[in-house]
Amino acid sequence: ILNVEQSPQSLHVQEGDSTNFTCSFPSSNFYALHWYRWETAKSPEALFVMTLNGDEKKKGRISATLNTKEGYSYLYIKGSQPEDSATYLCASQNFNKFYFGSGTKLNVKP
């Protein structure tokens, strides 16, 4: 079983703040790293799939970077908005198995 860790566990920020969180994963047998956004009472929604060391992906105000050699990924949100409030999950993929972190719960206060 791969151990995927996310930090912090929760985060409270003010509207307009920029924020970032971390996903760490074992770098051996790495295949891909997935980020999901999960709002309460909804399904997890895919944000990014990253595979190569040094990958950077962006979707609007959200971006992510990947370091496969040291086994971590950062997710950044620029200018947080209340609608960004959700749990952000990462998962490390090993062929067709997926290992999830516990998530970072983000609360953006207006």
Added chain:
Amino acid sequence: EPEVTQTPSHQVTQMGQEVILRCVPISNHLYFYWYRQILGQKVEFLVSFYNNEISEKSEIFDDQFSVERPDGSNFTLKIRSTKLEDSAMYFCASSELAGTYNEQFFGPGTRLTVL
């Protein structure tokens, strides 16, 4: 927009009973997955399925569990003899491709309560 659907949304059963959780993946997707989340714990991978057979399974997916694609649209998870510790939220997901471009689409989940 196409979406993954799951039924029922909530299933209550007695310990020892069999349950079948149903999922309808997105129609052109080829890869299917089941996950579960026990309250307060991480989302756990159970099984992946492709071309009518299991592709990968986790240590959790023992002989009590089975998956099937009975009719080309449904994808089911069967638990033969439920235990109290099977109580969890079960999510189905599907993707068009496996491998590196494997964006998964999740269903809304089935909450299973075993009494």
